[in-house]
Amino acid sequence: MTEQEVIERIDSSLAEEFELDRADMTPEANIYDDLGLDSLDTVDMVIVLEGAFDFKIREEEAVRNIRTLGDIHRFVLEKVTQNS
Amino acid sequence: MSLESVVVTGIGIVSPLGHSFEQLTLALSAGQSGVKYLPELEKIGGLRSRLAATVEGIDPQQVPRKIRRSMSNMSIYAYLASQQALAMAAYPDAQLASGRTGVVIGSTLGSTESCEKFFADYFKDYSLERMKSGLFFQIMGHSCAANVAQSLGITGRVMAPSAACATGCQAIGYAYEQIAFGRQDAILCGGADEFHPLTTATFDVMNAASTAFNQHPTESPRPFDKDRDGIICGEGSGILLLEKKSLALARGATILAEIIGFATTSDTSSIANPDAGAMLECMRLALQDANLPAEKLDYINAHATGTNQGDAAEAEAIRQLIGDRVPVSSVKGHLGHTMAASGAIETAASIGMMLRGELVATRNLRQVDQNCGGICHLQKNRSEPVRYLLKNNFAMGGINSTIIVRSRTHD
Numbered sequence: 001m002t003e004q005e006v007i008e009r010i011d012s013s014l015a016e017e018f019e020l021d022r023a024d025m026t027p028e029a030n031i032y033d034d035l036g037l038d039s040l041d042t043v044d045m046v047i048v049l050e051g052a053f054d055f056k057i058r059e060e061e062a063v064r065n066i067r068t069l070g071d072i073h074r075f076v077l078e079k080v081t082q083n084s
Numbered sequence: 085m086s087l088e089s090v091v092v093t094g095i096g097i098v099s100p101l102g103h104s105f106e107q108l109t110l111a112l113s114a115g116q117s118g119v120k121y122l123p124e125l126e127k128i129g130g131l132r133s134r135l136a137a138t139v140e141g142i143d144p145q146q147v148p149r150k151i152r153r154s155m156s157n158m159s160i161y162a163y164l165a166s167q168q169a170l171a172m173a174a175y176p177d178a179q180l181a182s183g184r185t186g187v188v189i190g191s192t193l194g195s196t197e198s199c200e201k202f203f204a205d206y207f208k209d210y211s212l213e214r215m216k217s218g219l220f221f222q223i224m225g226h227s228c229a230a231n232v233a234q235s236l237g238i239t240g241r242v243m244a245p246s247a248a249c250a251t252g253c254q255a256i257g258y259a260y261e262q263i264a265f266g267r268q269d270a271i272l273c274g275g276a277d278e279f280h281p282l283t284t285a286t287f288d289v290m291n292a293a294s295t296a297f298n299q300h301p302t303e304s305p306r307p308f309d310k311d312r313d314g315i316i317c318g319e320g321s322g323i324l325l326l327e328k329k330s331l332a333l334a335r336g337a338t339i340l341a342e343i344i345g346f347a348t349t350s351d352t353s354s355i356a357n358p359d360a361g362a363m364l365e366c367m368r369l370a371l372q373d374a375n376l377p378a379e380k381l382d383y384i385n386a387h388a389t390g391t392n393q394g395d396a397a398e399a400e401a402i403r404q405l406i407g408d409r410v411p412v413s414s415v416k417g418h419l420g421h422t423m424a425a426s427g428a429i430e431t432a433a434s435i436g437m438m439l440r441g442e443l444v445a446t447r448n449l450r451q452v453d454q455n456c457g458g459i460c461h462l463q464k465n466r467s468e469p470v471r472y473l474l475k476n477n478f479a480m481g482g483i484n485s486t487i488i489v490r491s492r493t494h495d
Contacts, residue, residue: 019149040153043217051214058213 006053006080007073013052014072017044027070035069042066055079090263091492092340093332094175094325095432096168098161098276100137100318100419104168108429109436112418112444113465117302119316119420128281133293135301137318137420138279151235154221156195157278159231161321161425166232166272169325173337175270184269186240187233188259189276189323190251191424194223196280228276228321240268249387250348251275252322252427253477253485257346259326260487269328274428276321283317283423290356292391293317305390305421306448307414308399308456312390318420322428341435345374345488355482358394363401363484367474370486376472378406383443383473385434388414389421390448398476399456406459413462417447427477431487438470438491 001009011025020035031037037045046058053076057063062075097104100118101111111118118137125134144152144160155163166189179185202219206212221227226244233242241262245254252275259273277283287293294314297304306312332339347369351362371378384402388395402412415433422429437443445462452461475487 019145036150038150040217047214047216056213 001080003077006077009052010049010072010076013048014045017048025069027068027073029069030067031069031072032067049076053080055083088264088266089329090260090326090343091329091332092324092343092435093327093337094169094171094173095340095435096165096172096323097320097429097432098139098142098165099320099322099422099429100139103142103164105172105432105436108433109440112415112433112436113440113442115418115447117418117447118318119301119304121298121301125281125284128285131281131285131288132295133284133288133314133316134298135294135304135316136279136284137316137422139320153218155231156198156222156227157319158191158195158276158321159222159228161278161319162189162228162232162276162323163235165274165276165321165323166236169272169323170236173325173327175325176335179270180237181239183239185238186242186259186262186268186271187229187238188243188245188255188271188273189229189232190245190247190255191228191275191277192246192248192251192283194225194227195278196282197278198222232272238272246424247483247485248479248481249421249423249426250477250479250483250485251424252429253431253475253487254348254427256324256326256343256428256431256487257348257485260343260346263326263328269331271326272323273326274321274323275424275426277319277423277425279317279319287315287317294390303448305416307386307388307390307417307446308395308452308461309449310451310453312392312395312453314391315389316420318422320422320425320429322425322432324428324432339492341438341492342490343487344490345370345376346486347373348483348485351482351484353482356480358397358478360397360400360404363398363476363478364404366484366486367401367405367476370474370488374488376488379409381406381410381472381474382468382470383434383437384410384412385430385473385475386412386414387476387478388446389416394478396453396455398478399459403458408458408460411443411460411462411466413444413446415444417449427475427485430477431475431489434473434475435489438473438489441469442467443470
């Protein structure tokens with residue numbers, strides 16, 4: 001999977017789950033302030049990403065530090081690279 | 085009992101026959117049926133009844149995602165009906181968070197469909213790793229009440245009575261008592277339920293679901309009719325806004341009707357089979373609560389679901405109460421049995437009859453069964469004033485409930 005394909009899968013999964021407007025989904029977008037997610041949503045975000053990429057990330061410390069969509073992209077790309 | 089007078093100032097409806105109080109009232113007056121054949125029920129082994137009265141035309145997306153994520157369909161119905169009731173009453177937004185406005189809304193269960201989806205996934209590998217955060221809020225017993233309070237910012241009492249088919253009636257009664265006692269100034273009250281095949285199956289296994297009219301959906305259920313063969317399950321929500329009368333008048337609200345009596349009792353003779361004597365006692369207690377002799381009643385809206393035993397027992401109880409001197413009808417021939425919502429939707433329907441001065445006949449009642457005789461069955465709509473009405477709802481588990489309603493123009 002190319003980097004762009006990974007990012008597309010992340011964005012489409014999150015857009016579907018949280019009914020987001022793709023135009024708002026820039027790497028700089030803060031997932032709380034700009035995309036409107038909250039603590040319950042971040043629980044579901046982890047489940048959605050685990051389902052989309054078939055990995056386990058719930059216990060990872062780095063997940064708790066995610067603030068922007070770009071953070072998610074970088075985190076997932078790193079995981080995908082590690083697992084490949 | 086009434087320390088404070090309690091009035092109805094708003095009504096919200098999501099039902100198999102329309103999504104507003106006006107739509108429901110007009111559909112009932114026109115004799116429409118909300119019952120339909122559901123082909124998907126053919127796939128369920130052992131289920132003989134293929135009919136249901138489902139809600140159509142509700143787009144869940146009209147509810148904002150953050151509100152909707154903790155809701156199954158029943159909470160969506162309750163939320164939309166609550167919004168309607170508040171709008172009809174022109175209830176001040178500032179009162180919602182005053183602590184003096186409450187919510188009493190019940191359902192038979194939490195969402196069976198949400199449970200089914202969860203367990204279908206869970207049984208694949210017995211893993212909880214895919215469990216979404218919203219699941220619990222959809223399956224908890226007070227899902228509808230909590231979701232309505234949360235989404236509308238209501239900070240007073242929240243209760244979720246659950247007594248199957250008597251739920252909506254009990255919710256109105258408990259709300260009435262809390263306002264009468266001065267504990268709350270206003271309460272959104274009623275019931276909600278969503279259709280699931282398991283609900284129909286519950287009655288089918290007890291031979292209480294309608295199975296003979298699968299090819300003629302709108303001819304069933306048939307309350308009090310000699311050819312009745314059981315319940316048809318439905319869904320929806322009925323919500324009433326009850327207010328302390330003095331405050332409602334002070335803010336210039338339009339009064340729709342007044343709740344003046346309530347009773348609910350436990351019939352311990354059987355957990356499943358109704359008893360006419362227990363039903364009669366419940367009606368008498370409600371009339372006593374209203375300080376109203378049965379002779380003053382102008383209309384009785386029966387629970388009558390179309391079951392063999394239930395309809396006969398209720399007819400016997402009404403016969404003992406008032407003979408054939410008060411017109412009686414059931415709107416389940418139109419609406420099916422909307423379960424926990426039925427008490428509130430049917431109380432709303434009855435208030436609609438009161439406001440229009442038109443009593444709606446029992447749909448599909450062609451020939452009164454001999455076991456249901458001796459009472460004044462409405463087989464045609466009748467135009468006449470209604471000052472006082474009695475509303476029954478009875479439930480599995482031996483739960484009986486009755487409300488007495490007075491017209492806003494009773495004097």
